[in-house]
Amino acid sequence: MLVAERLAAPFGVAPGLDLRVAAGAFVGVVGPNGAGKSTLLRLLAGVLRPTGGAVMLKGRPLADRPRRAVARVMALVPQEGGLADDFTVAEAVALGRHPHRSRFGAWRAEDADAVAQALAAADLEALRDRPVQALSGGERQRVLFARALAQAPEIMLLDEPTAHLDLAHRQRLLDLLAARHRAGLTVICVLHDLNLAALYCDRLVLMAGGRIVADGAPAAVLTADALATHYGAAVDVVPHPTHGAPQILARRGGGR
């Protein structure tokens, strides 16, 4: 569905990066700071133009498609920023309908429905009239997520969507994402938290130094050796007591 061929970017991604994401996948992008995860995500979303190679969406290069058409298929949840302070929460989420509205088109019932559902899903109904500038970091992140939901995409690209969330909201957001994934949404998600990544994603892409260094099922990617090599961290990997997914435990005195 989404294919990157021999991608290169001025910084962040080393020349010649290849990645194929099938429809219905739940892909986690992990890796140490500065590995190029965010750059890769922005290239895949088409908001950053590659200096080499191309991103193909359903067999056609992104660069050849109108952005409107792309935005109806693919939504990006940026890491930070991406919100205008003066808007209320409901207005900010309503911007997700932008690619679905014609230039002079009126606000339709289906737009209102999509926004109402997105607000409910992101637990933002109580905050709907609050200006965005009055929100906490976690609330802002949920607004960005709700906006992407309102966009009604087939593919959602998320850049560290859980960075400012507490444990319960992290779970809520990822559970919600998993539910949408079961309903057919393709998810590509940059995650810092390796344990959550292993728990929710069915495929992990490990990046280091602007390259993909491992790609596969969580258990195959998150090995103690790989984490020692690419993160420089000494860890133990144990299976999750309930789900069996690999979980990382830091070892004391292992930092380099």
Next chain:
Amino acid sequence: MRARGPAWLLGSSAALLVAGGAALAVGAVRLDVGALWTALITGPDDSTAGVVVWSLRLPRLCMGALVGASLSVAGAAMQGLFRNPLADPYVLGVSAGAALGASVALLLGAHGLVEAVGVVPLCAFVGAAGATWAVYRLAWLDGALPLTGVLLAGVAVGLTLTAGVSLTLLLAERHAGDIVLWLMGHLGGSGWPEVRWVALTTLLGVGVVGAFAGDLNALLTGEEAAAGLGVEVDRVKPWLLGASALLVAGAVSFCGAIGFVGLVVPHIARLLVGPDHRWLLPVSAALGAALLVGADTAARVALTAREVPVGVVTGALGGPFFLVLLRRRLGRAGR
């Protein structure tokens, strides 16, 4: 708390009507409601009221409304596009180009080389177009218009051309007063032919900016996020910058660089209807028109001996008002 768009659009249109009525009624010849009404429905004739209303005050009123709307819409577009509350229609350097064109024409006119009255707007427009072209060329980079580049090029071109204006002032010597008057911004001497030209640039410019109202909303979230929401950022920016330049050029060429309207009015409109450009742009247009018509009427009647240029009035009112807005904003951010 929002959904006040329709109410305030109605309110600001009513303000324009009131300001327009006052503009027609007061002045050296004072007309009461009955006389004004008679003059309006009988149309242009040779009576004193007919001449005053149809040849003097109505074209001037239309000019004020068009220029006020143009500058306010251009200001709202610039503040939205640059995501900067301090942006105004003049950041593009367009007005400096117009000022140089006009002051050169006035200088030549003072020396009897050209017939200044007809040539000034033309030269001002050519200057404005030249400045726009220069800013565009300087900022253009790899098929895109990075906004920092536009801003810096606008400031640089503006400063350079303003130096040229200073030089014409020096050379004009005892005729410098004419240039200074033009630079302050004024609506005097507006006739129907001038109004027609400005109506054209206003309609075109406001139409284009209005067509991009939704994109401006998305652009408030930043260029990358807007691209993610389906905005063709690299195509929208030249349209918005071009339309704003046209609005400013049309207004400034005939009336000089009237200050503060384009900076302050979008802020007032934003306080009233919020940041949604679908309402912000029409309310800014109506409010800007009302404000400039009102300010011009005040400028006409403030001193009995002579008219005050309307730019002086808008500056005197707008500066302090903007300070109050700024303090409110800073106070809120500090909490």
